[in-house]
Amino acid sequence: MEIKGTELFVKALIEEGVDTLFGYPGGQAIDLFDALYDQDQIEVVLPRHEQALIHAADGYARSTGKVGVCLVTSGPGATNLVTGIATANYDSVPLVCFTGQVPQNLMGNDAFQEVDIVGVTRGICKYAVTVRDREELPRIIKEAFFIAQTGRPGPVVIDLPKDIQQAMGTDAYPTTVNIRGYKPNEAVHMRQIKKAFQLLQEAKKPLFLVGGGVNIADANALMEQLVDKTQVPIITTIMGKGAVDTLHPLYLGNIGIHGSYAANHAVTECDLLFSIGTRFNDRITGKTSEFAKHATIVHIDVDAASISKNVAVDVPIVADAKVALEALLSVVDKKQEAQKEAEECKKWKERVLYWKKKYPIHMQTQEGLTPEKVILALNKRYKDAIVTTDVGQNQLWTTQYLDLNANKKLLTSGGLGTMGYGLPAAMGAQFGNPDKKVIAISGDGGFQMNIQEMATAVVYELPLLLIVFNNGYLGNVRQWQELYFNKRYSSTCLRWRKSCERNCMDASKECPKYTPDFVQLAESYDAKGIRITEESQIEEALAFADANTKGPTIVEVIIDPTLNVWPMVPAGNTLDQMIMDC
Amino acid sequence: MKTTKRWVSLYVENQVGVLAKISGLFSGKSYNLQSLTVGETEDPTVSRMTIGMLSDDLTFEQIKKQLNRCVEVIKVVDFTDAATLMKEILYIKVNCCSLADKEEIFRIAQVFKLDVVDYRGETLVVECVKNDDENNEVIALFNRTFPNRIEVVRGGNVAIERA
Numbered sequence: 105m106e107i108k109g110t111e112l113f114v115k116a117l118i119e120e121g122v123d124t125l126f127g128y129p130g131g132q133a134i135d136l137f138d139a140l141y142d143q144d145q146i147e148v149v150l151p152r153h154e155q156a157l158i159h160a161a162d163g164y165a166r167s168t169g170k171v172g173v174c175l176v177t178s179g180p181g182a183t184n185l186v187t188g189i190a191t192a193n194y195d196s197v198p199l200v201c202f203t204g205q206v207p208q209n210l211m212g213n214d215a216f217q218e219v220d221i222v223g224v225t226r227g228i229c230k231y232a233v234t235v236r237d238r239e240e241l242p243r244i245i246k247e248a249f250f251i252a253q254t255g256r257p258g259p260v261v262i263d264l265p266k267d268i269q270q271a272m273g274t275d276a277y278p279t280t281v282n283i284r285g286y287k288p289n290e291a292v293h294m295r296q297i298k299k300a301f302q303l304l305q306e307a308k309k310p311l312f313l314v315g316g317g318v319n320i321a322d323a324n325a326l327m328e329q330l331v332d333k334t335q336v337p338i339i340t341t342i343m344g345k346g347a348v349d350t351l352h353p354l355y356l357g358n359i360g361i362h363g364s365y366a367a368n369h370a371v372t373e374c375d376l377l378f379s380i381g382t383r384f385n386d387r388i389t390g391k392t393s394e395f396a397k398h399a400t401i402v403h404i405d406v407d408a409a410s411i412s413k414n415v416a417v418d419v420p421i422v423a424d425a426k427v428a429l430e431a432l433l434s435v436v437d438k439k440q441e442a443q444k445e446a447e448e449c450k451k452w453k454e455r456v457l458y459w460k461k462k463y464p465i466h467m468q469t470q471e472g473l474t475p476e477k478v479i480l481a482l483n484k485r486y487k488d489a490i491v492t493t494d495v496g497q498n499q500l501w502t503t504q505y506l507d508l509n510a511n512k513k514l515l516t517s518g519g520l521g522t523m524g525y526g527l528p529a530a531m532g533a534q535f536g537n538p539d540k541k542v543i544a545i546s547g548d549g550g551f552q553m554n555i556q557e558m559a560t561a562v563v564y565e566l567p568l569l570l571i572v573f574n575n576g577y578l579g580n581v582r583q584w585q586e587l588y589f590n591k592r593y594s595s596t597c598l599r600w601r602k603s604c605e606r607n608c609m610d611a612s613k614e615c616p617k618y619t620p621d622f623v624q625l626a627e628s629y630d631a632k633g634i635r636i637t638e639e640s641q642i643e644e645a646l647a648f649a650d651a652n653t654k655g656p657t658i659v660e661v662i663i664d665p666t667l668n669v670w671p672m673v674p675a676g677n678t679l680d681q682m683i684m685d686c
Numbered sequence: 687m688k689t690t691k692r693w694v695s696l697y698v699e700n701q702v703g704v705l706a707k708i709s710g711l712f713s714g715k716s717y718n719l720q721s722l723t724v725g726e727t728e729d730p731t732v733s734r735m736t737i738g739m740l741s742d743d744l745t746f747e748q749i750k751k752q753l754n755r756c757v758e759v760i761k762v763v764d765f766t767d768a769a770t771l772m773k774e775i776l777y778i779k780v781n782c783c784s785l786a787d788k789e790e791i792f793r794i795a796q797v798f799k800l801d802v803v804d805y806r807g808e809t810l811v812v813e814c815v816k817n818d819d820e821n822n823e824v825i826a827l828f829n830r831t832f833p834n835r836i837e838v839v840r841g842g843n844v845a846i847e848r849a
Contacts, residue, residue: 226707227714231757234702251757285699285760409751412744 106272109238110139113202113269116245118145119277122173124535126161128154130177131217132204135269137175149535149564152556154181156528158188159554162197163532166515167490169322171252172532174201179217182263183224187522189259190228194519195343196320198257200248207267208236222263230258235265238273250281255288256407257320289406292423297431300378300402300419305439307376307400308448310336311456313359316343316518317381317405321425324348324510327380330429333436335445337456339367341382343518346508354453356460360388361673362500365463368679370456371396380404381425384414385519394678404428463684465504468670473639475573478661479505481642482543482571487511489541490533494526494550496580498573500669502545524553527570531557534566541569548574548598548618555620558629561656568656569649575665576611576618583668611665622660633658687742691720691818693765693772694750695845696735699758700726707758708735717741717749721774721818723842732760736772736845738818765845772845776814776821778828779837783808790831798824818843 107115113136117125124147129137140148151157154176161172172192176182182203192199206215222232231251235241241264248260304310318327328348331338337354340347348355357364359371368390371377377399382388389395395415403417404425411420421428467476479502482491491506492515493499499516508514515533517525530544551572561568573579578596585593591609600608601616626633632652636645636659649657671682698704705724712719721738741749746766753762765772780791791810795802804811814824821840828836 222703223706226703226710232703236702283757286757407755409748409755411751413748413751416744 105275107275108135108139109241109264109269109271109273110135112241112273112275112277113245113264114139114143114146115275116242116277117173118143120171120245120249122146122171124149124164125173125175126151126157126164126532127175128157128177128181130179130181130204132178132206132266133175133181134177135266136202136204136264147535149560151528151531151560153554154184155187155524156531156554156557156560158185158199158201159191159522159525159528160532160535160557160560161199162188162192162525163492163515163529164536165192165197165199165532166195166529167513167533168536170198170536171249172197172199174199176201177204177217178206178221179219181217182219182221186224186228187520189225189261191517191520191522191525192259193228193230195316195517196257197259198252199259200245200252201259201261203261203263204269205234205263205265208265209267211265221261225261229261232261232263234263235268238268238271241268242274242277246278247281247283251283251286255286256410289408289422289424290427292427292431293421294431296419296421297428298435300404300421301432301435301439303376303400303402303419304334304336304378308446309374309452310334310376310378310449311370311374311399312336312338313340313371313377313379313382314338314344314347315341315380315382317425318344318347318429321381321406323426323429326426326429326433328352330433330436333433335449335453336378337370337453339363339370341385341388341518342503342516344382345503345506346512346514349509350507351509353457356456357465358503359679361390362504362669362671363388363673363679364460364465364504365671365682365684366456366459368673368682369459371399372678372680374399376400376402378402379417380428381406383407383410386414389415390673390677390679465671467667469664469667473637473642473661473663474667475501475661475663476505477639478571478573478642479545481646483507485643485646486541486543489513489543490515490530490537492516492526492529492533492542492544494544494546494553495521495523496547496550496578497575497583497667497669498526498545498547498550498579500580501573504669523550526550527557527561527568528554530568530570531561531564531566534568535564542566543569543571545571546573547579548572548576548622549578551622552620555625558626558631558656562630565654566656567653569646570656570658572622572658572660573663574618574622574660575663575667576615577665579665579667580669582665586666586668587674622658626656626658631656631658633660635660635662637662687744689740689742691766692739692741692746693770693843693845694737694739694753695763695765696737696753696759697727697761697763698724698733698735699760700731700733701758704733704758705735707756708737708753711752711756712739715752717745721842723844725844736765736843738843763847765847769848770845771848772817772843773815774818774821774843775841776816776824777839778812778814778825780810780812780828780832781808781835781837783810787832794827794831798827800824
């Protein structure tokens with residue numbers, strides 16, 4: 105039977121098991137939205153801005169492991185996705201983004217709302233394609249879902265010209281995929297695994313370094329088993345946090361420029377760095393020539409191009425983290441000697457655990473209301489939660505203090521570092537996990553980048569807990585200005601008004617009133633809001649938020665603008681040259 | 687690390703945008719692309735590219751991996767040290783030729799086995815099909831002999847493994 109392109113589109117989504125679609129209509133997507141009107145298998149969510157829309161799809165995908173689906177119109181609808189596509193690409197999030205396009209006979213003519221979105225996104229997505237033949241539509245959609253979620257996951261863009269949407273054609277949706285240029289690696293090289301395991305056994309100072317790959321592959325339980333069986337200490341990247349329970353006795357914390365003393369020193373001193381699912385980003389390596397200088401490096405990653413890109417490794421293993429960990433565990437199980445701990449390993453373990461105990465991460469200030477205290481309160485109060493962050497100090501504090509385990513997940517824009525991610529990602533996570541507590545931790549800067557989504561959270565009755573750390577500054581940049589730019593706070597004060605001195609050096613009590621008033625803002629959106637200024641109000645504020653089960657609650661936490669994120673490795677330094685605090 | 691000339695033969699899907707994707711990969715990642723040719727193969731759904739680049743060993747490994755990562759790339763073959771046949775077409779137009787210049791051009795053509803393929807008044811066109819390095823030498827020779835009077839166009843290299 106012949107059906108319209110739009111009908112095939114809906115059929116394809118249903119076949120792919122899509123239950124939620126994040127969409128914003130427009131002239132070149134109106135036919136697709138019309139086709140979605142008649143079905144009830146897919147919930148169509150209407151956010152208030154396309155950038156937030158794609159972050160919501162991203163939060164949905166990260167929190168459920170399913171593909172996030174976006175549908176927007178051509179031109180501005182499509183270009184508003186760009187930041188979100190790059191965000192998902194960096195953090196390996198499976199998305200399929202459908203963009204409407206002007207009809208093919210107008211393409212290239214600078215038609216109204218025409219943008220070459222495939223050209224624009226070419227360098228920031230896993231795959232992008234314009235459908236030019238109605239008969240190819242089913243195959244292209246099938247391939248898009250396959251490409252997005254296999255191998256190293258990532259975003260795929262499908263550009264749909266209006267004439268393709270309207271054209272009649274086949275109703276058959278393929279069940280199999282065969283792309284000759286794309287064959288994701290499903291196996292693992294056993295000899296390499298055995299070699300890696302042998303190194304692990306022989307090492308005197310072994311260390312696991314785990315990145316986001318383990319979380320993405322849902323291999324956390326296996327990772328914990330491996331740590332338990334081998335008794336090797338483990339550190340994670342920000343994206344890898346939660347790979348094992350953060351309260352695990354052998355977990356030393358995050359590595360990197362704001363990592364823990366124990367993690368950064370362990371990586372500097374270890375003789376075997378056994379890394380899984382990380383790409384050795386510059387935020388974790390410090391000066392690369394000095395990174396893990398004494399170590400033999402094993403690197404397991406699903407993406408061959410991530411191996412030896414930034415740091416040369418000795419044993420490369422291209423494999424999905426889950427497959428590799430299963431293989432490793434099968435080897436570990438066979439070797440009883442694995443249980444037996446060498447004297448040197450014991451000493452190493454004692455050394456790193458001494459560091460962990462001696463130099464825990466705490467804020468320099470213990471007085472008054474601090475982000476640390478708020479996050480510790482969240483740890484205590486919520487046993488089953490998904491936490492999203494924005495980018496900046498709020499994100500760094502969260503990754504330092506938040507506890508994660510099998511029941512808790514952290515969603516954060518680690519690679520691209522996208523401000524404005526927190527609120528919409530939390531919405532997406534709540535759509536995918538209606539029964540979980542979803543918390544967004546933002547700063548006053550990032551929260552305003554997608555503040556319009558308060559409306560979406562209200563109309564869909566999402567009971568989000570929105571923590572806004574308000575220091576009146578773009579705090580992370582302010583911190584750098586304080587430390588490296590002679591306290592010249594150029595364009596970082598959010599209290600600044602035209603009546604202020606142009607080059608104001610610091611905030612004081614006389615500064616103009618902060619705008620917006622987040623509590624009144626919440627109320628004007630028909631949401632709830634509460635502002636706290638004292639430590640003693642934390643529990644009360646969280647209880648206030650929990651009582652609001654029919655919509656979002658903003659908890660504005662007024663914090664000292666001078667609070668900085670410590671410890672810190674200054675740019676260009678080696679990881680063990682940390683400033684613990686100033 | 688030492689930077690040297692490398693060659694890759696790339697099998698890609700013969701689709702809209704693939705050339706932009708591959709060339710964009712080089713510019714986006716700051717790889718040093720020197721020459722790129724593309725054309726359809728015996729199978730009309732497949733195009734083949736011959737790409738010449740300058741890089742060190744580490745970057746070259748990364749380039750090959752990044753190329754392999756593209757969904758549209760079917761196969762990446764390293765031609766750097768492979769036994770290949772490789773040629774590039776080159777046209778040199780020489781303007782304002784005196785009689786002596788013309789005689790010189792024919793002598794050069796004879797020695798270097800070039801073809802004079804067009805001749806109108808004071809202008810001659812020479813065609814040359816050689817490898818990359820030899821073509822560089824021919825251009826240098828013409829530049830020295832007929833400074834500011836030549837016009838050069840090169841086709842880029844195509845290469846295939848020897849039988």
